Amino acid sequence: xxxxxxxxxxxxxxxxxxxxxxxxxxxxxxxxxxxxxxxxxxxxxxxxxxxxxxxxxxxxxxxxxxxxxxxxxxxxxxxxxxxxxxxxxxxxxxxxxxxxxxxxxxxxxxxxxxxxxxxxxxxxxxxxxxxxxxxxxxxxxxxxxxxxxxxxxxxxxxxxxxxxxxxxxxxxxxxxxxxxxxxxxxxxxxxxxxxxxxxxxxxxxxxxxxxxxxxxxxxxxxxxxxxxxxx
Amino acid sequence: xxxxxxxxxxxxxxxxxxxxxxxxxxxxxxxxxxxxxxxxxxxxxxxxxxxxxxxxxxxxxxxxxxxxxxxxxxxxxxxxxxxxxxxxxxxxxxxxxxxxxxxxxxxxxxxxxxxxxxxxxxxxxxxxxxxxxxxxxxxxxxxxxxxxxxxxxxxxxxxxxxxxxxxxxxxxxxxxxxxxxxxxxxxxxxxxxxxxxxxxxxxxxxxxxxxxxxxxxxxxxxxxxxxxxxxxxxxxxxxxxxxxxxxxxxxxxxxxxxxxxxxxxxxxxxxxxxxxxxxxxxxxxxxxxxxxxxxxxxxxxxxxxxxxxxxxxxxxxxxxxxxxxxxxxxxxxxxxxxxxxxxxxxxxxxxxxxxxxxxxxxxxxxxxxxxxxxxxxxxxxxxxxxxxxxxxxxxxxxxxxxxxxxxxxxxxxxxxxxxxxxxxxxxxxxxxxxxxxxxxxxxxxxxxxxxxxxxxxxxxxxxxxxxxxxxxxxxxxxxxxxxxxxxxxxxxxxxxxxxxxxxxxxxxxxxxxxxxxxxxxxxxxxxxxxxxxxxxxxxxxxxxxxxxxxxxxxxxxxxxxxxxxxxxxxxxxxxxxxxxxxxxxxxxxxxxxxxxxxxxxxxxxxxxxxxxxxxxxxxxxxxxxxxxxxxxxxxxxxxxxxxxxxxxxxxxxxxxxxxxxxxxxxxx
Numbered sequence: 001x002x003x004x005x006x007x008x009x010x011x012x013x014x015x016x017x018x019x020x021x022x023x024x025x026x027x028x029x030x031x032x033x034x035x036x037x038x039x040x041x042x043x044x045x046x047x048x049x050x051x052x053x054x055x056x057x058x059x060x061x062x063x064x065x066x067x068x069x070x071x072x073x074x075x076x077x078x079x080x081x082x083x084x085x086x087x088x089x090x091x092x093x094x095x096x097x098x099x100x101x102x103x104x105x106x107x108x109x110x111x112x113x114x115x116x117x118x119x120x121x122x123x124x125x126x127x128x129x130x131x132x133x134x135x136x137x138x139x140x141x142x143x144x145x146x147x148x149x150x151x152x153x154x155x156x157x158x159x160x161x162x163x164x165x166x167x168x169x170x171x172x173x174x175x176x177x178x179x180x181x182x183x184x185x186x187x188x189x190x191x192x193x194x195x196x197x198x199x200x201x202x203x204x205x206x207x208x209x210x211x212x213x214x215x216x217x218x219x220x221x222x223x224x225x226x227x228x229x230x231x
Numbered sequence: 232x233x234x235x236x237x238x239x240x241x242x243x244x245x246x247x248x249x250x251x252x253x254x255x256x257x258x259x260x261x262x263x264x265x266x267x268x269x270x271x272x273x274x275x276x277x278x279x280x281x282x283x284x285x286x287x288x289x290x291x292x293x294x295x296x297x298x299x300x301x302x303x304x305x306x307x308x309x310x311x312x313x314x315x316x317x318x319x320x321x322x323x324x325x326x327x328x329x330x331x332x333x334x335x336x337x338x339x340x341x342x343x344x345x346x347x348x349x350x351x352x353x354x355x356x357x358x359x360x361x362x363x364x365x366x367x368x369x370x371x372x373x374x375x376x377x378x379x380x381x382x383x384x385x386x387x388x389x390x391x392x393x394x395x396x397x398x399x400x401x402x403x404x405x406x407x408x409x410x411x412x413x414x415x416x417x418x419x420x421x422x423x424x425x426x427x428x429x430x431x432x433x434x435x436x437x438x439x440x441x442x443x444x445x446x447x448x449x450x451x452x453x454x455x456x457x458x459x460x461x462x463x464x465x466x467x468x469x470x471x472x473x474x475x476x477x478x479x480x481x482x483x484x485x486x487x488x489x490x491x492x493x494x495x496x497x498x499x500x501x502x503x504x505x506x507x508x509x510x511x512x513x514x515x516x517x518x519x520x521x522x523x524x525x526x527x528x529x530x531x532x533x534x535x536x537x538x539x540x541x542x543x544x545x546x547x548x549x550x551x552x553x554x555x556x557x558x559x560x561x562x563x564x565x566x567x568x569x570x571x572x573x574x575x576x577x578x579x580x581x582x583x584x585x586x587x588x589x590x591x592x593x594x595x596x597x598x599x600x601x602x603x604x605x606x607x608x609x610x611x612x613x614x615x616x617x618x619x620x621x622x623x624x625x626x627x628x629x630x631x632x633x634x635x636x637x638x639x640x641x642x643x644x645x646x647x648x649x650x651x652x653x654x655x656x657x658x659x660x661x662x663x664x665x666x667x668x669x670x671x672x673x674x675x676x677x678x679x680x681x682x683x684x685x686x687x688x689x690x691x692x693x694x695x696x697x698x699x700x701x702x703x704x705x706x707x708x709x710x711x712x713x714x715x716x717x718x719x720x721x722x723x724x725x726x727x728x729x730x731x732x733x734x735x736x737x738x739x740x741x742x743x744x745x746x747x748x749x750x751x752x753x754x755x756x757x758x759x760x761x762x763x764x765x766x767x768x769x770x771x772x773x774x775x776x777x778x779x780x781x782x783x784x785x786x787x788x789x790x791x792x793x794x795x796x797x798x799x800x801x802x803x804x805x806x807x808x809x810x811x812x813x814x815x816x817x818x819x820x821x822x823x824x825x826x827x828x829x830x831x832x833x834x835x836x837x838x839x840x841x842x843x844x845x846x847x848x849x850x851x852x853x854x855x856x857x858x859x860x861x862x863x864x865x866x867x868x869x870x871x872x873x874x875x876x877x878x879x880x881x882x883x884x885x886x887x888x889x890x891x892x893x894x895x896x897x898x899x
Binding site: 070158 | 873
């Protein structure tokens with residue numbers, strides 16, 4: 001994949017220098033859309049040599065950084081504003097959260113394997129690894145639900161304190177992101193099975209993968225800042 | 232007349248077609264090219280641009296009406312037109328409407344229409360997402376305004392500081408509508424930003440390097456980058472506010488130990504880049520207009536580009552100058568004060584560049600040119616009063632007075648709005664194929680300029696005399712004497728509003744006179760202004776596929792260089808007309824490409840957009856509605872994902888009248 005991107009870039013650069021009149025025919029065919037991008041890069045003009053979809057996904061993730069940045073800042077501001085017996089030190093179960101974090105990080109590995117299988121055109125393995133990724137993600141979300149329930153039983157509701165509101169908002173927001181990712185993974189497995197992916201299979205898997213890795217990386221930051229660093 | 236691409240009968244270039252030919256096996260693809268369906272389901276960036284413009288214009292009139300009521304209330308002492316409560320709603324919604332529902336979408340209208348044309352693309356990178364942006368914006372705007380009929384609109388001022396935004400001080404649902412409505416329009420801006428950035432970076436015609444891009448595209452590109460990173464910050468703030476008001480959280484309640492400054496920081500980290508989001512598109516527009524009507528290239532194109540980019544960067548580091556009165560402490564105040572003075576430098580660079588563009592040119596005072604020059608003058612006045620705010624001690628005096636109101640109306644009305652009007656007159660023949668009347672245009676311009684100075688000029692005096700903004704009445708008892716009498720200047724400002732209103736009405740009259748049934752206005756020539764940039768190399772109005780062949784770009788101001796040849800020696804440039812604009816366009820038509828594909832229209836963008844206000848009503852009224860809206864959204868997303876890019880032949884009804892010939896494009 002990356003090799004072809006690089007060679008495309010080089011080719012485009014040379015073509016532009018040569019004022020590639022002959023190239024124009026190939027390159028102006030499509031007005032581009034997600035579904036319109038059939039992954040046949042040789043037939044597409046793209047000024048950066050990067051597909052539109054991939055660029056768009058990176059931009060979206062860049063924007064998401066600011067979204068989580070705002071929520072994390074809010075949490076960091078409010079994390080000490082709680083009643084004496086319902087703060088992070090009393091509530092956190094670090095071994096449990098470490099285990100569920102490990103599960104989520106493992107899902108990144110299976111996602112990479114899915115992308116690799118998709119690049120090789122191995123549809124069967126792609127679907128298996130995507131399913132495993134979705135299951136691991138589901139396990140993480142289940143762990144989060146268990147954790148939230150435990151906190152709630154111990155008396156930490158959403159409106160209990162500024163700490164609890166900002167904690168549940170931040171981690172809940174992340175949990176929703178993981179859940180959306182799981183839906184995307186399951187839908188992708190279904191669409192691959194029925195051959196309904198409009199566009200290049202490998203690239204579509206890679207797009208979902210980018211999103212998935214991003215959500216994982218955000219969790220690493222949340223886990224470090226929220227759980228590991230003492231308040 | 233729009234053209235819908237049908238699958239071409241040429242096997243050689245056909246890629247394996249995705250399987251689904253209908254949506255969920257039931258609906259056929261919309262392929263209409265006339266009637267309301269051709270607009271509601273279109274993915275053509277030009278139609279979407281026009282719809283953005285029409286919707287924004289509608290909201291402009293709504294916001295103008297609100298402004299008129301405010302000034303009517305303040306025209307005399309102890310005004311009785313509005314109650315205090317209605318007055319609060321009026322100024323909150325006036326600002327919200329003008330910022331989020333007029334200037335931003337009107338800039339989006341220009342960006343949507345002209346970025347693909349200026350970079351030589353067939354459409355934006357993601358045509359269906361483009362349609363989604365439009366409909367999300369329209370539904371969000373309508374949602375926001377339905378609050379008027381559902382217990383009252385938001386009343387906390389457009390930056391909705393805590394504790395005014397809390398349930399105690401604002402018990403109606405207005406602030407809920409505001410927080411949710413702006414989240415919705417934020418989605419529209421974010422999706423649009425991603426789409427347009429990809430278009431600019433990735434869809435440029437061969438040879439169109441970044442430094443050959445038309446300057447409007449450059450400025451719009453900077454704006455989209457600002458939106459990309461600013462929108463999520465306000466979304467967080469609105470999200471927290473929504474949790475506070477609807478679900479009992481206390482993020483901004485001092486009594487619960489919260490920091491009300493958190494809201495101010497989040498709001499202004501978004502809010503200050505927002506200022507440049509409002510004004511940079513207009514900077515781009517007049518940077519196109521001034522060279523054309525001065526018969527000179529833009530002076531120092533790279534400086535205009537990089538000063539725009541510099542504004543984009545520095546714009547992130549000045550937000551706290553909106554908060555000098557909130558007790559940030561001397562170090563913060565000093566830092567933000569200096570940064571604010573620094574951002575005046577790239578802005579000044581632009582003004583110098585425009586002035587030197589006009590300097591020594593063969594000036595042609597069309598209405599568009601007048602508006603562009605009007606922007607330079609009026610914006611400079613606003614910029615200078617802006618520098619006085621950068622001086623923190625002075626700002627502490629001015630905060631929350633009419634002096635601030637005067638300042639930001641000079642930069643936003645005098646900057647953003649005048650630039651947009653310059654764009655209307657300059658590009659009207661390009662978009663609609665007819666020139667607006669210059670006579671009415673000059674009435675429009677002069678009435679607007681006189682009106683805005685009468686309205687906003689006196690506000691400097693009112694503010695320095697101490698009249699606070701957002702007070703619903705003023706009293707004779709404290710009005711002062713002689714030249715500084717508040718009554719006199721308030722009356723002038725209110726009368727100025729009438730002049731301003733008549734000026735804007737002249738624009739509507741102009742549009743009506745030009746386009747009414749039986750209008751005698753002739754079709755505009757292909758190149759009415761002897762323009763310079765690439766978008767004029769298409770027909771007027773442009774064909775659905777924009778260019779008959781993808782242009783190969785050799786120069787900045789490509790169209791100019793195709794018309795004129797440089798016969799000067801060395802550094803001595805001497806341009807001679809070789810071909811008229813119409814001839815250049817005809818040449819392109821003769822060499823049209825075969826096999827032009829355009830994406831087919833789609834139902835899903837408008838359906839997905841409609842789900843958002845349903846969910847928002849759900850947050851306010853009933854959780855079941857959230858579920859229903861989410862269900863619609865999920866269905867629409869799956870429909871979207873499963874929809875092939877091209878409509879199948881069987882979707883067309885009636886069947887194609889004749890086999891397509893030549894370009895494989897079927898005129899329907």
